[in-house]
Amino acid sequence: xxxxxxxxxTPLVQVRGLKMYFPIYxxxxxxxxxxxxAVDGVSFDIMPGETLGxxxxxxxxxxxxxxxxxxLYEITAGNVVINGTDVATLAPEALRKAxxxxxxxxxxxxxxxxxxxxxxDIIGEPLDEHTDLDSTQKLARIYELMxxxxxxxxxxxxxxxxxxxxxxxxxxxxxxxxxxxxFIVCDEPIAALDVSIQAQVVNLLEDLQEKLGLTYLxxxxxxxxxxxxxxxxxxxxxxxxxxxxxxxxLYARPLHPYAEALLSAVPEPDPTLARSRQRIILQGDVPxxxxxxxxxxxxxxxxxxxxxxxxxKPELVEVEPGRxxxxxxxxxxxxxxxxxxxxxxxxxxxxxxx
Amino acid sequence: xxTFTIRRLLLAIPTLLFISLVIFLLVDFAPGSPMxxxxxxxxxxxxxxxxxxxxxNEPIFVRYLLWLKQxxxxxxxxxxxSIFGSSYSQGMQRIVSWQSRSPVMDIIxxxxxxxxxxxxxxxxxxxxxxxxxxxxxxxxxxxxxxxxGTFIAMIGFSVPTFFTGVVLILVFSxxxxxxxxxxxxxxxxxxWDSFMLQVKQMxxxxxxxxxxxxxxxxxxxxxxxxxxxxxxxxxxxxxxxxSERVVVLKHVLRNSLIPVVTxxxxxxxxxxxxxxxxxxxxxxxxxxxxxxxxxxxxxLPMVQTLTFIFAVLIVMFNLIAxxxxxxxxPRIRYD
Numbered sequence: 232x233x234x235x236x237x238x239x240x241t242p243l244v245q246v247r248g249l250k251m252y253f254p255i256y257x258x259x260x261x262x263x264x265x266x267x268x269a270v271d272g273v274s275f276d277i278m279p280g281e282t283l284g285x286x287x288x289x290x291x292x293x294x295x296x297x298x299x300x301x302x303l304y305e306i307t308a309g310n311v312v313i314n315g316t317d318v319a320t321l322a323p324e325a326l327r328k329a330x331x332x333x334x335x336x337x338x339x340x341x342x343x344x345x346x347x348x349x350x351x352d353i354i355g356e357p358l359d360e361h362t363d364l365d366s367t368q369k370l371a372r373i374y375e376l377m378x379x380x381x382x383x384x385x386x387x388x389x390x391x392x393x394x395x396x397x398x399x400x401x402x403x404x405x406x407x408x409x410x411x412x413x414f415i416v417c418d419e420p421i422a423a424l425d426v427s428i429q430a431q432v433v434n435l436l437e438d439l440q441e442k443l444g445l446t447y448l449x450x451x452x453x454x455x456x457x458x459x460x461x462x463x464x465x466x467x468x469x470x471x472x473x474x475x476x477x478x479x480x481l482y483a484r485p486l487h488p489y490a491e492a493l494l495s496a497v498p499e500p501d502p503t504l505a506r507s508r509q510r511i512i513l514q515g516d517v518p519x520x521x522x523x524x525x526x527x528x529x530x531x532x533x534x535x536x537x538x539x540x541x542x543x544k545p546e547l548v549e550v551e552p553g554r555x556x557x558x559x560x561x562x563x564x565x566x567x568x569x570x571x572x573x574x575x576x577x578x579x580x581x582x583x584x585x
Numbered sequence: 586x587x588t589f590t591i592r593r594l595l596l597a598i599p600t601l602l603f604i605s606l607v608i609f610l611l612v613d614f615a616p617g618s619p620m621x622x623x624x625x626x627x628x629x630x631x632x633x634x635x636x637x638x639x640x641x642n643e644p645i646f647v648r649y650l651l652w653l654k655q656x657x658x659x660x661x662x663x664x665x666x667s668i669f670g671s672s673y674s675q676g677m678q679r680i681v682s683w684q685s686r687s688p689v690m691d692i693i694x695x696x697x698x699x700x701x702x703x704x705x706x707x708x709x710x711x712x713x714x715x716x717x718x719x720x721x722x723x724x725x726x727x728x729x730x731x732x733x734g735t736f737i738a739m740i741g742f743s744v745p746t747f748f749t750g751v752v753l754i755l756v757f758s759x760x761x762x763x764x765x766x767x768x769x770x771x772x773x774x775x776x777w778d779s780f781m782l783q784v785k786q787m788x789x790x791x792x793x794x795x796x797x798x799x800x801x802x803x804x805x806x807x808x809x810x811x812x813x814x815x816x817x818x819x820x821x822x823x824x825x826x827x828s829e830r831v832v833v834l835k836h837v838l839r840n841s842l843i844p845v846v847t848x849x850x851x852x853x854x855x856x857x858x859x860x861x862x863x864x865x866x867x868x869x870x871x872x873x874x875x876x877x878x879x880x881x882x883x884x885l886p887m888v889q890t891l892t893f894i895f896a897v898l899i900v901m902f903n904l905i906a907x908x909x910x911x912x913x914x915p916r917i918r919y920d
Contacts, residue, residue, distance in 0.1 A: 303820055323829075330826025342817035345836050346916055357825040390915040406825070 242276035243414055243446050244300070249273045249309035249319075251292070251299045255521060267521045269295040271470035271528075272309075274547065277414070282440065282447040284461030284478065286454055286493070290517065292470040293450045294338070297416040300448065301333050302326060313414055331361050331410035336436075338419040340399035344391040350377075350402055351387040357409045376405040379442075380435060397428035404435065408443070416448045421456060429453075433460055454497045458482055463553075466490040469528040470520055472547055475555040486556045488535045527559065535560060586911060589919035593904050604896045605656075609649050609889055617883040639683050641885075652889060655680045660690055684884040692875065693891065697857075699770055700864070700871030704856045707791040711798025712849055718799070719806020719845075723814060724833055734803060741800025746793050750866035753789045764788050768869040790867040794860050798852070805848050809841040816840075843913045850906040854898035 250273075252266035269292045277283045287293050299306045302318050311318045313333050321329060337343035344353055354373050358364055364372060374384050380401040391399055400420060407415055417436065421429040433456060439445060451457050457464055458478060465475040466489065474487035485491040492511040499505040513532045518524055524531050530540040539559045550561040623632050636642050640651070655678065662674035679688040722731040758766035765786050774780050813819065814837055822836045861873035868874075872891065879887035911917045 298820075301824060303824060327826045327828060330824065335821075335824045337817055337821060339817055343821045345818040345822070345840065347839055347914070356822075356827065360825065360827055360831070392916045403821075406821070410826075 240278060243279040243281075243314055244277040244448070245310070245312040246276070246300065247274050247310045247312075249296065249299060249311060250307040251295050251304055252307040265521055266307075267519075268470050268523060269520055270299060271520075271523070273467075273470075273472055274309075275465055275472065275475055277446055277448060279413070279446055280440070280444055281463065282449050282461045284457035284464040285448060285450045285467060286452060286457050286464060287467035288452065288493070288517065290520070291467045292520070293452075293467055294418050296467070297335065297418045297448060297450050301330075301335055301416055303335070328361075331357070332412050333414045333416070334407035334410070334412040335416045335418060336400070336403050336407050336420045339423050340396055340403050341391070341423070343403060344399060344406075346391060349388050349390055350382075350394075353391070353402060354406050354409055357406070361410055372409070376408055379408065379439065380405045395428075396424050397431060400424060400428075400432050401435065404432075404439070408439065411443075412445070414446045414448070416450065418450050419452070420449075421451070421453065429456065436460065454494060466493060469517060469523055471528050471557065472555075473529065473557055475547065477553050480551075480554060486550065486554060486561060487529075487558050488533050488560070489529050492534075527557075586908065586919055589911070590904065590908060593907070597900050597904070601893075601897060601900060604900075605653070605889075605893050606649065608892050608896065609652065610645075612885050612888050612892070613645055613648075615883075639681075641683070652680065652886070656890065656893070663688075663690065680886050680890055682879070682884055682887045684879065684882045684887065689887050689890045692887070693872065693894070696870060696872050696875045699768070699869050700857065700873065703768070703787055703790050703864075703867075703869050703871060704794060704860050704873075706787065707794030707860075708798050708852065708856050710791060711795040712802055714795065715799040715802035716806055716845070719803040720810055720833070720838060720841075722803070722807045723810030723841075726811060731807075734807075737796075738800035738804055741796045742804075746797060746860065746863045747866055749796065750789070750793045750863055753793060754866070757789060766867070768867050770870050790860075790863050790869055793863055793866075802845065802849065802852075806841065806845050809844050810837060813837045813841045843910065846909055846913060847906040850902050850909055854895060854902050857898050858895050 249270055251270035252268050254263050255265045255267060256262065257264045273296055285293050285296060298304050300311050306319050309319060316329055318329065351373050354376055355369050358369050358372060373387060377384055382398065382401050421432050424432060437460060440447060449457060449460055461478050464478050464481050466473045466487065468489045474490040481490065482494060485494050492513050495511045499508050515532050518531055526542050527540040527545050530536050533540065545557045545559050547555045547557040550556050623635055640648065659674055659677045659679055663679060666672060666674050682689050682692060718734050722734045725731055754766045757763045768786050768790065772779060772783055774783050819832060819837055822832045857872065861877050864871045864873040865877065876891050911919050
C-alpha cells in the first residue's frame, strides 16, 4: 500500500550510498591495514508512516545500518537525509539538536538503561535537555508516556533492575517517544524477550505507530515478526542490500537467491506443508566482511552463481514495480549502461574470487 | 541496611578476637626477646627483676588475657577520663611499652598527627589527581595522554618509594636545596612563614606517596570508566541527544565511581598504617616509624597494639566499603 505511494510524497528517510567501515589496525606499528566493511554502500528510502523491515543473518550489518542512520557511529561515506536534514554531515551540536526527531529502541533492554537512574529520570532526561518544561509539566509528560506504553504510574521511582524484560523494553520505548520523534529505529527490540512478551511489544509498537504516525526501521532476524509488522522488507547480506521488496511480494516470491534461501528457513506451522517444503541449505560460511569477495558478495555461496557474478558487483535496481534486487539473474536496462562504473570500482576490492 | 550493618558489626567481634590472638601468638613466637634490649652489664638478678616488672615472664595466655583486658577495658576508660576529667581508670595498669615504659596509647596519639598529615594528604592528593586522569585516559583511550598516563602509572607502581624518595632528596634537597630532606615534627604552624615551612617539608614525602596512590587509583578509575563507556546505556544517552559532558560525567562517571569508591575506602586504613618506608626515608616519626622501631626493639605490647588497631581499621573500612556500595548501586540491597 505505502510502497505504491505516488512519487510526489517525499520520503522521510533517504539513505544514499551509506558506508560504514571499521578500520583494522595490525602489526607492530598498528598500521591501518584494512577495514571491516560492515555496511558497504546501502541505499533505501522510508516513506512517512511506513515500517521498513531490515532482515539478515547475524553479522550482516543490520544493526550497524540502524546505528549509522542515527549517527551513533561516525559514518565512512554516504548521505542520510532524515526529514530534510543530512544527518551524516551535521556538526556535533547541530546533531544533538536534531536528535529529538530520530530515536532508537535498543536490543538489550537491560543494558541500554542506566542502572543508577530511576524510570522517571530515564524517561525525563531528554526533556531536560531538549525542552523547557517545568517539573510538573515534565512529570505529567512522563506519566503520559508511561500510560502510552502501559506502565503503571507507581513505577516512576523504581530502578530498571526491578522490572521484567518486557517492562524494560516498554521503558526503552517510552524513552524513545519522549521527544515526539518522527522516525524510530527499532534495533531488534524483541530479540531479548520471551516469545509471549514479543507479541505484546510488537503490538505496542504498531499501536503507537497508528496513534502517533511514526515511521519505523524495524531491524530483526525474526522473519515471521518482520512479516507481521513491516510494509516493505530489505534483506541484507554481508553489508549490502540483496533485495528490497514489498512484504507480501517478498514472502510470496523472493527474487534474490539469498532472500529465497533465507525465507525458506522460516518454519512452516502446518506439518503436511512442512514435509513437502523445500529448504535451501546454503553451503559454506559467510565471507569475512574485512575481505568480501570480488563481484557479488553472495557469489561464494549462491546456488545460481555464474561467471559474471564473480566479476561484477550487481547494483540494487528496480526489476519489477516496487521491487529492487541486486542480482545478475535479473537483467535490467540500467545494468548494461553502468557496467563501466562497476569495472572502475573493481580496483578497490581486495577480495579473492573463487 | 541498618540490620545489615549491625549484623556485620556483631560478626566483626569474633573475627577481631581471633585476629588479636593470631597477632599475639605471631608476635610472641617471632625471634627476638625483650631481654636482648637490656645491656649485658646489668647483673642477672636485676635483669630478672626488670623482666618481672614488665610482666614478660608470665605464661603466654596470662599475658594475652591481660592485654585483652587492658585494650578493651582499661584503655577506653582512660579515654573517657581524659575527655570528661573523671577518674574511672585510677590505679589500673595500662598497656605499657617495653621500650619507653610509657603507655602505648599515649605514644600512638603523639605519633598520629604526623602520619595523618603526611600520609593522609598524600592519599587525598593522590585521589584528586587520579580520578580526572582516569576519566580522561578512558575517554581518550590510546591517545598520547592515555599512553603518558599509563607510563607514569607504571613508574608509580613499579619503582619502590625508597628509590623515588631518595631520588627526590638528591634532586630537590641536595642539588637544588628547595626542600628540607628531614621532616621536623616539632615545627608548629603559627603564622604564614611556618605554614610555608610545613608545606615545604611535606612536599617530598607527599609527592612520593601521592604518585604511588594516584597510579593505583587512576588505573582503577580508567578501567572502570572503560567498562562503562562500552555499555549500551551510554549509547542510549547519546541517542537521547545529551551533550558529551552529561554523557561522560553523569552517566558514565557515576556508574564508574562505584568500584573506585570501594577501592578508595579500602585504602584508607593504610593511611593509619603509615608509609613505613617513606616515613623512614624522610624521617617522619609517624606510626610507620613507630611500628618499625617497636619491631626492632622487640617491644611486644607496642607491636601487638599497633597491628591490632590496623586490623580493626581494615575490618571497619571493609564494612564501610560494603555499605557505600549498597548506597551507590541501587541494584544491591542488603535486606
